[in-house]
Amino acid sequence: MNPIKPEDAFKNIISHSKEYGFIFQSSEIYDGLSAVYDYGQLGAELKKNIRDYWWQAMVQLHHNIVGIDAAIFMHPTTWKASGHVDAFNDPLIDNKDSKKRYRADVLIEEHIGKLEDKIAKEVEKAAKRFENFDEAMFRGTNARVQEYQKKIDEIEARFKQALNDNNLEEVKQIILDLEIVCPISGSRNWTDVRQFNLMFSTSMGSVSEESSTIYLRPETAQGIFVNYLNVQKTGRMKIPFGIAQTGKAFRNEIVARQFIFRMREFEQMEMQFFVKPGTEMEWYAYWKQARLNWHLSLGLGAEKYRYHDHVKLAHYANAACDIEHRFPFGFKELEGIHSRTDFDLKQHESFSGKKLQYFDPELNQSYVPYVVETSVGLDRLFLSILSSALKEETLEGGDTRSVLCLPPALAPYKAAIFPLVKKDGLPELAESIYTTLKFDFNVAIDEKDTVGKRYRRQDAIGTPFCITVDHQSLEDKTVTVRHRDSMQQERIAISALQEFLEQRVSLKVLLKTL
Numbered sequence: 419m420n421p422i423k424p425e426d427a428f429k430n431i432i433s434h435s436k437e438y439g440f441i442f443q444s445s446e447i448y449d450g451l452s453a454v455y456d457y458g459q460l461g462a463e464l465k466k467n468i469r470d471y472w473w474q475a476m477v478q479l480h481h482n483i484v485g486i487d488a489a490i491f492m493h494p495t496t497w498k499a500s501g502h503v504d505a506f507n508d509p510l511i512d513n514k515d516s517k518k519r520y521r522a523d524v525l526i527e528e529h530i531g532k533l534e535d536k537i538a539k540e541v542e543k544a545a546k547r548f549e550n551f552d553e554a555m556f557r558g559t560n561a562r563v564q565e566y567q568k569k570i571d572e573i574e575a576r577f578k579q580a581l582n583d584n585n586l587e588e589v590k591q592i593i594l595d596l597e598i599v600c601p602i603s604g605s606r607n608w609t610d611v612r613q614f615n616l617m618f619s620t621s622m623g624s625v626s627e628e629s630s631t632i633y634l635r636p637e638t639a640q641g642i643f644v645n646y647l648n649v650q651k652t653g654r655m656k657i658p659f660g661i662a663q664t665g666k667a668f669r670n671e672i673v674a675r676q677f678i679f680r681m682r683e684f685e686q687m688e689m690q691f692f693v694k695p696g697t698e699m700e701w702y703a704y705w706k707q708a709r710l711n712w713h714l715s716l717g718l719g720a721e722k723y724r725y726h727d728h729v730k731l732a733h734y735a736n737a738a739c740d741i742e743h744r745f746p747f748g749f750k751e752l753e754g755i756h757s758r759t760d761f762d763l764k765q766h767e768s769f770s771g772k773k774l775q776y777f778d779p780e781l782n783q784s785y786v787p788y789v790v791e792t793s794v795g796l797d798r799l800f801l802s803i804l805s806s807a808l809k810e811e812t813l814e815g816g817d818t819r820s821v822l823c824l825p826p827a828l829a830p831y832k833a834a835i836f837p838l839v840k841k842d843g844l845p846e847l848a849e850s851i852y853t854t855l856k857f858d859f860n861v862a863i864d865e866k867d868t869v870g871k872r873y874r875r876q877d878a879i880g881t882p883f884c885i886t887v888d889h890q891s892l893e894d895k896t897v898t899v900r901h902r903d904s905m906q907q908e909r910i911a912i913s914a915l916q917e918f919l920e921q922r923v924s925l926k927v928l929l930k931t932l
């Protein structure tokens with residue numbers, strides 16, 4: 419298999435998504451809405467399968483995790499308590515010439531990224547030159563590398579200080595001092611830096627007054643925190659236990675230009691695990707590993723994932739990391755695992771005046787539990803899977819095929835049934851096979867074009883098996899099954915198809931690897 423070149427990969431994924439009905443720009447006939455997307459007929463299936471796999475791995479495989487479905491609208495005080503009203507901001511800056519808006523922190527981080535690239539180039543050059551190359555030693559002694567590193571450290575320290583002091587003038591000054599230019603206009607004609615709250619607001623009821631302002635939730639987690647006691651009591655949950663949820667979240671992102679990587683309306687899959695204070699680091703380590711294993715179980719390549727441990731922690735966290743995925747545009751955050759202490763529950767206690775404690779029968783005492791959270795974006799996960807699965811293959815004879823090597827359990831269609839010709843009773847036999855399989859699997863029937871073209875179409879949408887019904891099928895009740903990845907074919911009895919698929923395409927296959 420030849421993976422597509424990185425520079426073309428992202429464009430290919432976007433056009434492939436549209437061409438085959440995975441993802442469309444929202445309201446496209448009105449020229450679209452920025453950073454909002456619709457899932458088409460195949461996208462909706464793939465997304466549902468990914469969500470189901472997550473849900474079953476979390477809820478069904480853990481006797482102490484239950485799932486809920488909280489509303490998008492929540493009492494506005496929720497967002498005061500969580501800190502989102504006062505601190506869910508991005509520092510933004512506009513270029514006066516291009517009129518383009520940027521996140522000030524992203525401009526500075528990209529500048530640091532360029533310096534890091536320079537270091538990487540020096541390391542690469544030296545590695546080629548010397549045998550038994552010791553990278554750590556080289557980084558520690560090479561004058562040029564040291565100089566770049568010194569610059570990086572200085573910028574980071576200055577920037578961190580500016581953010582801690584909420585000193586937006588200093589943030590602008592850093593951008594000016596680093597001579598950062600707008601990538602569109604090339605100018606340094608910047609506005610002041612302003613804080614921009616990422617929450618969307620609307621008003622409830624008929625009068626739009628200050629008091630009736632409510633928010634579209636920017637994360638699903640708070641729906642779990644405010645229901646912590648409801649679930650614990652009615653479900654008679656004993657610590658440690660978890661509450662899982664999937665659902666829409668909304669953020670008015672300033673920089674949202676990477677397809678479904680960063681959207682203004684997206685879906686999260688979060689789980690809050692409530693633990694005894696003092697045991698949170700063990701659980702943090704457990705979930706960090708468990709979530710990486712889940713991603714690895716998809717079989718898309720271990721080299722595509724890595725951890726990024728946070729050095730700078732949010733004030734409420736005592737440990738945090740991201741699982742990063744290698745997207746076509748580089749390694750980026752896919753999922754966050756955070757040890758959030760008792761911050762959220764304590765905040766809700768103090769804003770609501772209600773106790774949110776747990777009586778621990780073993781200790782014979784009550785406490786506010788600590789929380790370890792796993793939080794992954796479903797759309798981002800979708801993109802990670804789609805971009806790793808899409809391959810361009812050169813076949814014998816020079817032909818090429820696009821093949822979407824999805825894990826079979828996630829594929830929109832598990833099999834496609836082809837009557838070889840549209841006569842002689844073959845369509846009827848195909849229909850009867852479809853009728854027996856449809857209760858367990860999402861199966862397609864495809865009668866149009868040559869079998870070769872039908873194979874290409876199904877390869878491009880990731881269907882793991884194509885079942886061809888031919889004249890021999892009428893006589894001996896067997897069909898040809900063709901495997902998507904190897905393109906190998908085998909003859910199978912129609913009566914054995916059900917079990918053949920069950921063993922290869924059901925979610926159970928993935929769940930059992932966890």
Ligand code: ATP
Binds near residue numbers: 684752
């Ligand atoms: P980022 O640094 O990329 O903005 P974040 O740290 O703000 O992400 P969290 O608040 O931890 O993200 O949200 C958890 C997960 O939700 C992320 O790991 C990501 O997968 C997903 N997510 C967050 N923002 C978006 C978005 N705008 N579009 C799509 N997915 C998102």
